[in-house]
Amino acid sequence: MAAPESGDGNNGAARMVTLISSDNTRFEVEAAAASLSQTLQLTILDGGGGGGDGIPLPNVDSATLSKVLEYCIKHAPAAANGGAPNATAVDRAELERFDNEFVNIDQSVLYSLIMAAHNLEIEGLQSLVAKKVADMIKGKSPMEIRRTLGFPDPTPEEQAEMNAHMLEYGWAYE
Amino acid sequence: MDCPNPKRSAVPGLPDDPLVEILTRVPAKSICRFKCVSKGWLGFINDPLYRKSLPQTLSGFFLSDTFTGKIYRHFINPSGKSVSPDAPSFSFLTDLHGFANTRFLHSCNGLFLFGHGPDRFHPLGYLVCNPATEEWVAVPRSGWTPSQLKEEEEEDYDSDDNEDEETSHTYLLFDPAVSPHFRLVMFALKGGFSSEAAVHTYSSETGVWIDRSGGEQSKQRQGDDEHQRLDTFGAISNLDGSAFVSGLLHLVVSPIHKDREVIVAVDGEGKTRKVLHYPEKPDQICTDVIFIGQSQGRLHCITTDRSTENTVSFEIMIWVLEDYANERWVLKHSVSSSRLFGNKNCFIAFSHNVVVAIHPDCNLLYYFLHGGRILVSYDMDRDKLTPICIVGRANVHATPYVPYFPESSALRR
Numbered sequence: 247m248a249a250p251e252s253g254d255g256n257n258g259a260a261r262m263v264t265l266i267s268s269d270n271t272r273f274e275v276e277a278a279a280a281s282l283s284q285t286l287q288l289t290i291l292d293g294g295g296g297g298g299d300g301i302p303l304p305n306v307d308s309a310t311l312s313k314v315l316e317y318c319i320k321h322a323p324a325a326a327n328g329g330a331p332n333a334t335a336v337d338r339a340e341l342e343r344f345d346n347e348f349v350n351i352d353q354s355v356l357y358s359l360i361m362a363a364h365n366l367e368i369e370g371l372q373s374l375v376a377k378k379v380a381d382m383i384k385g386k387s388p389m390e391i392r393r394t395l396g397f398p399d400p401t402p403e404e405q406a407e408m409n410a411h412m413l414e415y416g417w418a419y420e
Numbered sequence: 421m422d423c424p425n426p427k428r429s430a431v432p433g434l435p436d437d438p439l440v441e442i443l444t445r446v447p448a449k450s451i452c453r454f455k456c457v458s459k460g461w462l463g464f465i466n467d468p469l470y471r472k473s474l475p476q477t478l479s480g481f482f483l484s485d486t487f488t489g490k491i492y493r494h495f496i497n498p499s500g501k502s503v504s505p506d507a508p509s510f511s512f513l514t515d516l517h518g519f520a521n522t523r524f525l526h527s528c529n530g531l532f533l534f535g536h537g538p539d540r541f542h543p544l545g546y547l548v549c550n551p552a553t554e555e556w557v558a559v560p561r562s563g564w565t566p567s568q569l570k571e572e573e574e575e576d577y578d579s580d581d582n583e584d585e586e587t588s589h590t591y592l593l594f595d596p597a598v599s600p601h602f603r604l605v606m607f608a609l610k611g612g613f614s615s616e617a618a619v620h621t622y623s624s625e626t627g628v629w630i631d632r633s634g635g636e637q638s639k640q641r642q643g644d645d646e647h648q649r650l651d652t653f654g655a656i657s658n659l660d661g662s663a664f665v666s667g668l669l670h671l672v673v674s675p676i677h678k679d680r681e682v683i684v685a686v687d688g689e690g691k692t693r694k695v696l697h698y699p700e701k702p703d704q705i706c707t708d709v710i711f712i713g714q715s716q717g718r719l720h721c722i723t724t725d726r727s728t729e730n731t732v733s734f735e736i737m738i739w740v741l742e743d744y745a746n747e748r749w750v751l752k753h754s755v756s757s758s759r760l761f762g763n764k765n766c767f768i769a770f771s772h773n774v775v776v777a778i779h780p781d782c783n784l785l786y787y788f789l790h791g792g793r794i795l796v797s798y799d800m801d802r803d804k805l806t807p808i809c810i811v812g813r814a815n816v817h818a819t820p821y822v823p824y825f826p827e828s829s830a831l832r833r
Contacts, residue, residue: 360438372441380445388457395431397458404458411456414499417782418452420801 263295265315271308272300275315279322284367305365310358313351317371320344325370349378353394387419430464440470448475449781472825477781479508481795481818482524482532482551483811489523489540496795496818498779498786500808508821512554513547522547524817526592528664530824531602531831533592541587542566548592548602548624548831552823555831562620562629564588564608586610589656593688595667601625601830603688605669609655619690624830632690657681661775663714666744668693670719672709681709683721698723699739699749710736711775718742720778721749722785724757733758738778738785738800753783753800760798760805761789777820792816 261277265286277295281287286301295301303311324341349356356375363371383391388408392400400408412419430439443451443465451474455462464470480503481496495507510532513519522534525543531550535543549556566586586608594602601624608618618633657672664670668685675682685694698721700707706726713720719741724734738753776786776795783800786808792815795808811818 357434360434364435364438372438376438376441377445379442383442384446384450386450388453391454391457391461408456414501415452416802417779417784417799418449420782 261296263290264298264300265295265311266300266302267306267308267311268304269308271311273308273311273315275319276322278326279315279318282318282321282325282368282370284369286366303366306362307358310355310362313355313359314362314366314368314371317348317374318368320348321370345374349374430458430460436464436470439464440473443470444473444475446475447781448477451475452477452781468825476530476823476825478777478779478820479823480821481776481786482508482510482527482821484524484817484819486792486815486817487540489525489535491522491524491534492813492816494811495821496809496811498797498808500806508551508823510549510551512551513549513556516547524819525590526662527819527821528592528594528602528669529596530822531592531594532819533590533604535590541589543588543590546590546604548604550824550828550831551821552825553827553831555828557624557831559604559622559624560629562588562590562604562606562622563631564606564618564620566608591662591669591671591686593664593669595664596824596826596828598667599625600828605686605688605690607656607690621688621690623688657709660709661711661713661777663712663719665714665717665719665741670696670712672712680707683709683712683719696741696747699737699751701725701737701751713775713778715740715778715780715783719744720752722775736760755798755800755803759803760787760796776818780820780822786818786820788816788818 262274263277263280263286265273265275265280267273277290280295281290286295289295289301306314321341324337349359351359356378359371359375360379362368363375383394386394388411389400430436443454446454451465455465465474478498480498483492483494483496484490485492491510493509493511495503495509497503497507513522513534516522519536521538522536523540523543524532525535525540525546526533530552531548534547534549535545536547537544543561545561546559547556548559566588588606588608590604590606592602592604603624604622606618606620606622608620618631620629620631620633622629655674657674660672662669662671666685668687670683670685672681673684681698683696683698684692685696687693696719698707698709700723704725708724708726709721710724711720711722713722721739721741723737723739725737726734733756736755736757737751738755739749740752742748742750774788776788778785785798785800787796787798788794788811789796793812794810795818797806797808798804799806
């Protein structure tokens, strides 16, 4: 992608920052993309992350970080336009297509993304993964949720409570 | 950044915030089911901090006297189980001066509207409150004065003559998804089959009542103009329920110039935005609207076919407005009156004010048996009847209650 005017006075070339994953992989991205993270935004505004310094992210591994940055790079231009009020329908449709593809991933990766989006405070990504998980679980039974989360089998007492709940709120189990 | 407490974390290793983000995006039906995933999930879903963000469902019914509007202490749990001590109540209002004369008028999305005064139809002022947060705010009376009172001031008023008595019917409109503010719409109606006398509306945002009554001009304007006023139609059937759907209040209205009732959709400015004809089967001769309500985001209408009233049993039809814009009703369910009420006196039994509610999230119908003494639920999907509780009083009005937990700036005194 051609580097757009960053608007931060660097005469054309977009300002780059370096992020360092928990397993010490260095990622160089445009400051505008990394700034989608509320957590990183202040550091970047203060001039951090440039040159050889880099910002260490001890909670995010390289596989997750590369996925997160894929999202940020795609969404940065629209975010720079202030939520893209003048974006064309084509642009919006393209972002939507990207988002749908983006969360079409393995459950474990999705879980890492939830944590990363939460820790880095990337609002759009938080909503996107939350919506995906909500769609995945909304039709599930309590037992299926337990299995998905790796909870131990319910005790007889818990099982009895679950049965009673199911009798009482039968309508919720369709 | 959160440091999840492993002991009360609902999902191991997952902080609460992302879980709230996820659960706010599932339907109320799923939330209800997820309460029994584990103790941790139950605690999480009921946590006062988080439940504000989560979708809520029917938590029960408040009871009031049909005629006086006096609210009873008893709260009914939809499962019929005994009510816990922390059940919602209006006890936070009882210390207010003059609460004894407070009468229930209407409710919408968790907020309740009371009027205080000699009866339900001539309030001297209002109170809007939220039993979930125990917040309330007083609203002054509207500028409307019944003309019989005006006459009374001028000459001796014959109070026995109720033919032209004017009454007011005030409704609460509250749509938290759109605005934290509520609106009141008051229709003043003349007695008998006369038309509307006045419309006044109140907004909690501006704090003032506005007289929206049209002049003679608006009364002449009929036809399919979307800005028709209720006054071209006539009396509101107060007992047939009301429904808040798509940001509009829906009421059953008996038109003056037509022989059948219609459903009128009114906005927060008292304007009629849509007039819906109630649904009928093609071969149906004599339809009666029994109830309108909201379920699963759609307008529902319950009708009966009165042409067969001489027989032991007649048909009760539950319709859903599948396509609002094109007014496409779909028959959701049909059941015989004898199934719901038994064979005796079913015609008399199934009159107005018998249906209490349709569950907001499923196909459950709540209705009264024996003139209000027993509350029963009917599961349309399973054709199953379940007694909920014995109310033991006649002339009881039950108001379904879905709590609204967020605090509201509109209810700050």
